[in-house]
Amino acid sequence: MKKLVASILSLAVVAGLGTAALAEEAAKPAEHHEAATPHYPLKEPKEVDWSFAGPFGTYDKAQLQRGLKVYTEVCAACHSMKLVPFRMLGDLGYSDAQVKAFAANYEVQDGPNASGDMYTRKAVPSDYFPSPFANAEAAAASNNGAAPPDFSLIAKAREVERGFPRFVFDIFTQYQEGGPDYIYSLLTGYEEPPAGFQVPQGAHYNPYFHAAAVFAMPKPLSDGQVTYDDGSPATVDQYAKDVSSFLMWAAEPHLVERKHTGFMVMVFLLIFSVLIYLTKRSVYANKEH
Numbered sequence: 001m002k003k004l005v006a007s008i009l010s011l012a013v014v015a016g017l018g019t020a021a022l023a024e025e026a027a028k029p030a031e032h033h034e035a036a037t038p039h040y041p042l043k044e045p046k047e048v049d050w051s052f053a054g055p056f057g058t059y060d061k062a063q064l065q066r067g068l069k070v071y072t073e074v075c076a077a078c079h080s081m082k083l084v085p086f087r088m089l090g091d092l093g094y095s096d097a098q099v100k101a102f103a104a105n106y107e108v109q110d111g112p113n114a115s116g117d118m119y120t121r122k123a124v125p126s127d128y129f130p131s132p133f134a135n136a137e138a139a140a141a142s143n144n145g146a147a148p149p150d151f152s153l154i155a156k157a158r159e160v161e162r163g164f165p166r167f168v169f170d171i172f173t174q175y176q177e178g179g180p181d182y183i184y185s186l187l188t189g190y191e192e193p194p195a196g197f198q199v200p201q202g203a204h205y206n207p208y209f210h211a212a213a214v215f216a217m218p219k220p221l222s223d224g225q226v227t228y229d230d231g232s233p234a235t236v237d238q239y240a241k242d243v244s245s246f247l248m249w250a251a252e253p254h255l256v257e258r259k260h261t262g263f264m265v266m267v268f269l270l271i272f273s274v275l276i277y278l279t280k281r282s283v284y285a286n287k288e289h
């Protein structure tokens with residue numbers, strides 16, 4: 001018995017030392033890091049109350065339609081959505097004829113034709129939102145050296161780390177809106193740089209950008225820029241919310257179905273556990289221990 005207690009104690013001491021050493025190790029580079037460069041983003045993303053949040057969240061189709069309008073009239077001048085076909089717009093409540101007419105506003109490259117040449121033609125619903133630039137180099141060249149990223153998955157590709165203990169709570173609140181929160185914050189977050197801060201030529205100060213204090217995208221939205229026909233406010237705040245929701249839908253069009261399936265699976269597992277427990281009780285009811 002004494003031996004057992006002794007070995008447990010010594011194990012605990014070793015483990016304790018190990019953790020202390022690890023913690024020290026972890027603390028060292030962090031201190032060094034903070035002294036050298038600030039932590040980006042400078043400001044944490046704002047949390048928006050999205051209609052699609054939580055286990056029963058759904059997309060608001062009117063909002064997605066407005067977001068599409070903001071995307072087409074503003075963002076599409078620089079950002080493509082190469083994995084999103086026009087036919088998907090049917091999900092937003094548009095008829096086949098409307099989708100066809102919408103696609104026809106775009107030109108896409110096709111070919112080669114019988115004589116081996118590439119040619120451009122009007123887009124059809126099975127085509128994808130094309131890039132406004134011929135290639136990545138052309139895109140970078142017209143944007144101060146930084147190519148505007150494709151939008152197909154941007155809402156799932158950007159998420160600022162939330163750290164402990166928030167990421168634990170996030171599991172229970174089902175927080176999955178880091179992407180749209182980030183995009184919304186970025187679009188509404190342009191501000192004057194602090195005194196003494198030198199903004200490089202062609203860059204723009206934005207404390208919400210995840211990789212630095214400045215980045216290459218000029219402030220894309222201003223009040224009154226896009227006309228809404230459903231009476232929603234024509235403000236930067238509303239535009240930013242609508243286009244961020246739209247980008248979430250583009251990246252995850254089946255979010256609502258996924259949440260629904262997840263919920264049904266939880267209900268099933270609950271019923272299944274109860275059944276297993278009752279079975280166990282009835283099987284072992286008359287057994288001696």
Ligand code: HEC
Pocket residue numbers: 070071074075076077078079143146147148149154158183186187209210214215216217218220221243
């Ligand atoms: C004039 C061209 C232009 C327009 C218009 C534009 N962007 Fe951008 N955007 C850029 C460029 C360039 C970058 C890359 C910036 C960088 O990496 O420094 C970028 C990057 C981004 C990013 C990624 C930021 C990151 O974390 O890497 C998001 C999100 C974004 N834009 C959203 C939008 C939205 C939404 C709109 C429409 C409301 C829009 N942009 C309109 C040029 C544009």
